[in-house]
Amino acid sequence: MKARRLSKAIQIGSVTVGGDSPIVVQSMTKTDTCDVMSTINQIKELKEHGCELVRVAVPDAEAARAIKEIKRGVALPIIADIHFDYRLALMALDSGADGLRLNPGNISQPDKVAVIAHAARERNVPIRIGVNAGSLPKPEKPKQTIAQQMVAAALKQVHWLESLDFDLIKVSLKAFDVPTTVEAYQSIARKMPYPLHIGITEAGTPRTGIIRSAVGIGTLLHQGIGDTIRVSLTAHPREEVIAAYEILKSLNLRQHGPVLVSCPSCGRAEVDIVKLAEAVEKELIKISKPIKVAVMGCVVNGPGEAKDADIGIACGKGKGILFKKGKKIGVIEERDFVTALMREVGRF
Amino acid sequence: MKARRLSKAIQIGSVTVGGDSPIVVQSMTKTDTCDVMSTINQIKELKEHGCELVRVAVPDAEAARAIKEIKRGVALPIIADIHFDYRLALMALDSGADGLRLNPGNISQPDKVAVIAHAARERNVPIRIGVNAGSLPKPEKPKQTIAQQMVAAALKQVHWLESLDFDLIKVSLKAFDVPTTVEAYQSIARKMPYPLHIGITEAGTPRTGIIRSAVGIGTLLHQGIGDTIRVSLTAHPREEVIAAYEILKSLNLRQHGPVLVSCPSCGRAEVDIVKLAEAVEKELIKISKPIKVAVMGCVVNGPGEAKDADIGIACGKGKGILFKKGKKIGVIEERDFVTALMREVGRF
Numbered sequence: 001m002k003a004r005r006l007s008k009a010i011q012i013g014s015v016t017v018g019g020d021s022p023i024v025v026q027s028m029t030k031t032d033t034c035d036v037m038s039t040i041n042q043i044k045e046l047k048e049h050g051c052e053l054v055r056v057a058v059p060d061a062e063a064a065r066a067i068k069e070i071k072r073g074v075a076l077p078i079i080a081d082i083h084f085d086y087r088l089a090l091m092a093l094d095s096g097a098d099g100l101r102l103n104p105g106n107i108s109q110p111d112k113v114a115v116i117a118h119a120a121r122e123r124n125v126p127i128r129i130g131v132n133a134g135s136l137p138k139p140e141k142p143k144q145t146i147a148q149q150m151v152a153a154a155l156k157q158v159h160w161l162e163s164l165d166f167d168l169i170k171v172s173l174k175a176f177d178v179p180t181t182v183e184a185y186q187s188i189a190r191k192m193p194y195p196l197h198i199g200i201t202e203a204g205t206p207r208t209g210i211i212r213s214a215v216g217i218g219t220l221l222h223q224g225i226g227d228t229i230r231v232s233l234t235a236h237p238r239e240e241v242i243a244a245y246e247i248l249k250s251l252n253l254r255q256h257g258p259v260l261v262s263c264p265s266c267g268r269a270e271v272d273i274v275k276l277a278e279a280v281e282k283e284l285i286k287i288s289k290p291i292k293v294a295v296m297g298c299v300v301n302g303p304g305e306a307k308d309a310d311i312g313i314a315c316g317k318g319k320g321i322l323f324k325k326g327k328k329i330g331v332i333e334e335r336d337f338v339t340a341l342m343r344e345v346g347r348f
Numbered sequence: 349m350k351a352r353r354l355s356k357a358i359q360i361g362s363v364t365v366g367g368d369s370p371i372v373v374q375s376m377t378k379t380d381t382c383d384v385m386s387t388i389n390q391i392k393e394l395k396e397h398g399c400e401l402v403r404v405a406v407p408d409a410e411a412a413r414a415i416k417e418i419k420r421g422v423a424l425p426i427i428a429d430i431h432f433d434y435r436l437a438l439m440a441l442d443s444g445a446d447g448l449r450l451n452p453g454n455i456s457q458p459d460k461v462a463v464i465a466h467a468a469r470e471r472n473v474p475i476r477i478g479v480n481a482g483s484l485p486k487p488e489k490p491k492q493t494i495a496q497q498m499v500a501a502a503l504k505q506v507h508w509l510e511s512l513d514f515d516l517i518k519v520s521l522k523a524f525d526v527p528t529t530v531e532a533y534q535s536i537a538r539k540m541p542y543p544l545h546i547g548i549t550e551a552g553t554p555r556t557g558i559i560r561s562a563v564g565i566g567t568l569l570h571q572g573i574g575d576t577i578r579v580s581l582t583a584h585p586r587e588e589v590i591a592a593y594e595i596l597k598s599l600n601l602r603q604h605g606p607v608l609v610s611c612p613s614c615g616r617a618e619v620d621i622v623k624l625a626e627a628v629e630k631e632l633i634k635i636s637k638p639i640k641v642a643v644m645g646c647v648v649n650g651p652g653e654a655k656d657a658d659i660g661i662a663c664g665k666g667k668g669i670l671f672k673k674g675k676k677i678g679v680i681e682e683r684d685f686v687t688a689l690m691r692e693v694g695r696f
Contacts, residue, residue: 262553
């Protein structure tokens with residue numbers, strides 16, 4: 001795994017993005033931003049799941065004004081998602097937004113960007129240049145690939161902002177196509193020092209979107225690219241946060257609750273491993289401590305994996321061997337598998 | 349995305365693995381192998397979902413013999429999963445197994461491996477050297493990392509087989525830890541010419557195992573590594589096959605049924621995109637043709653993504669614009685969104 005690309009850290013409210021700070025998990029509300037109570041409640045729920053930054057859509061002046069009230073009700077820094085109208089960015093700043101997202105595909109006049117940058121700098125508010133393959137500005141050079149167009153669109157605004165002496169910058173380059181997205185991020189990662197917000201756009205429903213996001217975001221993170229991630233799913237945003245942490249956990253980049261190692265089961269298993277693992281997972285979801293638990297079905301990898309976990313069980317016919325930090329601590333009857341395992345998890 | 353590593357193709361029954369053949373999707377039955385009828389039924393179901401190779405556990409002589417009957421009932425090539433006892437490999441070959449998987453962690457005597465290789469060569473049956481972090485042989489050198497131990501264990505058996513003039517070889521190096529797994533495959537990919545079976549072992553239940561597998565397998569595939577994939581999930585094996593195809597589709601490595609692009613929705617959306625996308629997904633699951641369908645919620649990326657799809661809809665308040673191959677073909681009332689979209693999908 002490559003060492004993390006060192007980016008210039010920025011501060012979004014209380015949260016640091018980039019540098020050597022942990023990779024930040026973010027999401028976006030799906031409520032009507034003007035419905036302040038629903039938006040606050042959704043943000044609170046996201047925070048409970050570990051969300052660290054939240055973006056809200058700002059389609060109009062009323063939404064921009066609502067940010068003021070939303071901020072009174074929540075602890076998470078709020079990023080205003082701005083498209084088309086630069087005045088909405090100014091209003092969102094007036095309402096206390098901790099970050100702005102601008103899309104170069106629909107706010108592209110240098111004078112408008114300059115007005116926003118001036119107001120953002122006064123308040124020390126960072127701007128994300130959020131490029132999206134679905135809303136690219138017209139390419140300036142012929143024969144550019146989509147990835148090249150995305151990088152060019154972002155760098156153009158980066159350079160504008162730099163020329164205005166504004167460097168509280170974050171960049172994203174999202175496409176639905178994973179190889180395109182990875183290529184774009186790899187390219188821009190070498191060309192500028194700012195932190196990267198990574199994600200796959202319009203990735204779809206959880207059934208397929210989680211996989212597409214895990215492949216794209218995971219590939220980038222493994223290459224050391226990415227300072228904050230957002231998993232885009234056509235679903236409640238809590239699913240985005242849960243998936244984001246699982247991606248980060250799979251690469252040992254963040255800890256967040258338990259990790260369950262469980263064998264897929266096969267014709268060798270003498271207990272119903274699927275049922276057992278589901279029962280253990282149901283219990284583990286209630287727990288927040290980072291603990292590695294293994295549920296294994298046979299003698300092939302069972303003892304090895306169970307020993308490697310904090311708490312593990314290697315199951316045979318009617319009985320299972322319980323391990324704690326690699327040490328055998330008991331032989332358990334099948335009816336006690338879940339309770340014995342969870343008792344040890346509780347004690348850990 | 350890196351060009352695919354060129355490996356020496358092998359033939360497992362009717363299926364080619366390696367070389368420039370498509371990346372093969374495989375799974376493993378979770379039935380008792382001796383329960384021939386259940387095993388046949390599970391293999392048939394896996395085939396319906398696109399599974400191309402299937403492995404069965406061979407814990408004992410009865411299971412090895414059952415392969416003969418199983419093969420009479422199914423069209424997919426069958427790989428016998430052998431541990432501990434080399435004689436089971438010989439019996440599985442006698443039963444007509446199309447492939448063998450041996451674990452160097454528990455069959456490690458050169459004479460035993462030689463007997464198996466001799467019998468396999470007579471039948472032109474390939475052997476997978478299936479190394480697993482949970483069942484590694486004792487390291488020969490001190491201070492080796494897990495990845496290094498995995499590679500060393502595999503190469504030792506590769507060299508034994510080569511010294512016996514046996515080259516129908518496939519290798520896997522699976523760990524639960526994604527960085528370890530990726531490191532092991534990257535290392536061995538440079539050291540031998542044989543095809544690689546890739547996967548993350550004991551990845552867990554679908555909730556977390558799909559993400560861990562997508563990150564690990566996706567990262568390797570993006571680097572051009574991997575000739576056949578198995579997603580290990582503590583679940584019905586059909587879930588493994590479905591997830592495997594989604595990983596491959598996300599990197600444009602295989603086509604397999606429709607692809608649904610859908611926006612995550614946000615405070616900007618004026619229709620219930622989650623509900624709409626779920627309804628469209630439910631219909632698309634019934635369809636096998638590879639078609640890209642987009643369901644988008646607003647004017648930011650909606651028209652762009654909808655135009656990029658084969659059939660797309662960009663929804664506004666009460667109405668949506670329908671696109672076919674980038675051309676606007678109509679304006680649809682909200683109540684007709686699903687039927688209009690699916691009518692065009694049907695015609696495509």
